[in-house]
Amino acid sequence: MSYTERSIRAYNDLKNNWILFIPNIIKFFSVLILTLFLYKLGGFNVLAKQLTSPQLYTTFDFQLEIFKDFFKTNWIRIAISAALFLLTNFFIGVGADTIKYGMIANLTTNKKTELKKVWENKKKYFWKLVSLKLAIYILSIALVGLVTFISAILIYQIKSLSTILSFSLVAFAAFLAIVVLKLFLFFVYPALFIGGRNNFLGVIKHSASTFTSKPKIVLIIWAITLALGVGVGLFDLFFGWIINVINDALSNMTLIFFLSNVGTFIVFLIKTGYTLWSELFVFNNYKELKL
Numbered sequence: 001m002s003y004t005e006r007s008i009r010a011y012n013d014l015k016n017n018w019i020l021f022i023p024n025i026i027k028f029f030s031v032l033i034l035t036l037f038l039y040k041l042g043g044f045n046v047l048a049k050q051l052t053s054p055q056l057y058t059t060f061d062f063q064l065e066i067f068k069d070f071f072k073t074n075w076i077r078i079a080i081s082a083a084l085f086l087l088t089n090f091f092i093g094v095g096a097d098t099i100k101y102g103m104i105a106n107l108t109t110n111k112k113t114e115l116k117k118v119w120e121n122k123k124k125y126f127w128k129l130v131s132l133k134l135a136i137y138i139l140s141i142a143l144v145g146l147v148t149f150i151s152a153i154l155i156y157q158i159k160s161l162s163t164i165l166s167f168s169l170v171a172f173a174a175f176l177a178i179v180v181l182k183l184f185l186f187f188v189y190p191a192l193f194i195g196g197r198n199n200f201l202g203v204i205k206h207s208a209s210t211f212t213s214k215p216k217i218v219l220i221i222w223a224i225t226l227a228l229g230v231g232v233g234l235f236d237l238f239f240g241w242i243i244n245v246i247n248d249a250l251s252n253m254t255l256i257f258f259l260s261n262v263g264t265f266i267v268f269l270i271k272t273g274y275t276l277w278s279e280l281f282v283f284n285n286y287k288e289l290k291l
Contacts (some may be wrong), residue, residue, distance in 0.1 A: 026096055028030075034088055034092075096130050099119060183219070189282075228278070243259060
């Protein structure tokens, strides 16, 4: 089966299994509700009223003082809200991803995609996925920090470079490090869900060895998903521009608010569709190429 045939299969699997969208939609609305709750818990609703109040509005400097005073007196609430948001969002995301990858794994291995059965089996993979994601986060932070530190020291030795150029080169080095790490970790989720690897170390090692032994295959699959991703990104920009043009021509704030939210949800669905297709495509390649 060629790359084109596997990409078409991924599209057909997505087209015939709209149930794949459910985990991402649940995550979307869960994060939205959580954000609104923590927005009030952190007192940001009070801050917003103060900053937009006609009675208090004078100058930017005065608003800046209100902003500083708010953080100074509410930093504990803000810290608690931020911690709750990060932790809750992480576990909601892992739960949704466990169900999503479970369904994708079933489709890839020609099994029935039943949400109920995947939900019942999620305990098998939930904590494995938690440990894998934490390992990836830690590895990413450590790698970027190390590359940034080393490149900054090396570039600092070149006295003729301007500050902006030096910063750009350091940022580019960090970006390249993330890209390379992405390629080494390209097959971590297929390795976990259909590759039989039972712990995050085995998953990461297998994915990394796959890239080192078959870099051409990994680069081709990555390039295909990246090309479509660029197309989706350009469509997102164009669609956002269209929505802004329509909103600028309207005077009804309720209608503007409605169209903006509908547009946001449409873009979310398109981006989710692309993400699901790319994940199906990667899983299909992992299985067919017996990586």
